[in-house]
Amino acid sequence: MSDDAHTPAAPRSAPAAPRSAPAAPRRAGTYRTFYSEPLTVASAQGCTITDTSGIDFLDAYNNVPxxxxxxxxxxDAVHAQLLRANTHTRYLDDVVDAYSRDLLALLPQHIESVVYTCSGSEANDLALxxxxxxxxxxxxIVARRAYHGTTSATAAISPSLSPAPRDHVVTVDIPDADDPDFGRLLAGRVRRAAAELERRGHGTSAFVLDSTMTSEGIIAGEHVRLALAVDAVHDAGGFYIADEVQAGFFRTGTWWGYESLGVAPDLVTFGKPMGGGMPVAAVAGPRVVFSDFGGQQRYFNTFAGTPAPIAAAHTVLNALRDGGFGERVPEAGQRLGDGLSDALAEAGVDGRVRRAGLMVGVDLQPAAGDAARAGAWAGELVExxxxxxxxxxxxxxxxxxVKIRPPLxxxxxxIDRLIEAFRGALEDVGSAYA
Incomplete structure (x- = not known):
């Protein structure tokens, strides 16, 4: 790992005794906080967040930093650019050009152009x-529980936000990750979805998929392949859009989540970890596609792709490229996955650990189990x-x-502390199926 990988501060407090039964998270308008007693952040370093009482928490969830x-x-990179210039993309800037070249060099050869936005929602909106x-x-076409953003267009293709389907959107069920027939089953469902869109008079513009299928419970494994499904989308005249907002930038152990799916995207979107905390996201695709679109439809985003967030993004890219994360992330993910599996076995819990690098899900619902009951239990474990x-x-x-997605x-x-906390949490709340 490179020298500029930040070393976290040691935690200053021992784990506390379990709290009482959780209350509902607090809400204010459309916003809501995590946890029954919201965490008020005073500072954060590495993987440690310190609250206003001086108590340290291990951050095993936030993948933006x-x-x-x-x-x-x-x-330092952001500070230097704020002291130099902060124009928008109607001006040329060597900082933006250099990052764009380095980013595109990590993508398939047919992905030749990149357009910047401020958020993953905006990137997916533009891709649509x-x-x-x-x-x-x-x-x-989207997965049954997909989440792709909060703009009007992306919320409409995010059934996890609203179960009410839109007429131009058809959802597909994602097969079980362990099914050796995964690719053929998904392709058949995509073909039927495309036929339904044709029947409704919409045709097929895109199949949009988060590359780790996070909202589906994190779907990964040797059988999870998309080639046949992408063929079905192309046959229907649509694009395969790889949503890398959560899966990208070495989260899965490779630069992009789609690499393990055996396909290359027609368009790819980025966000969240891209700027290490700065608001920057993007869409990348073939030059001719963007040229044709730009020749007829005007797109402009005042704050997207300006020097300060791009400098942050370039710092992230360089650190990931030079820091040995291709070896470290799979190794760390294996350590975490094995430890969680051992904890489940010791507790006699019939759960499954699904993992793509350091995107880890602990599925607590047994076969033919009660999803609502398992969900309530998962909530108690999180608390x-x-x-x-x-x-x-x-x-x-x-x-x-249970969704685990720590800084890389x-x-x-x-990791060992995380596993011990999970083991202890299983003891604290008992089994939902005892």
């Missing part, structure tokens, strides 16, 4: 616009780990999958 919180090289224009269709000063969340069907600089010692 991919190199850890408060990374000094990112801060490009796909609709190029395909002359508006129908979109019990919070009481033990470890931050995780949950996802998947019925929110029954997490150390072996911190």
């Amino acid at each position: 991919v190199l850890g919180h408060s990374h000094p090289a990112i801060a 616009q490009v796909a609709a224009y190029s395909s002359m269709s508006e129908g979109v 019990a780990m919070y009481a033990r000063r470890v931050l995780v969340s949950r996802t998947g069907p019925g929110d029954a999958v 600089v997490i150390t072996d010692e911190e």
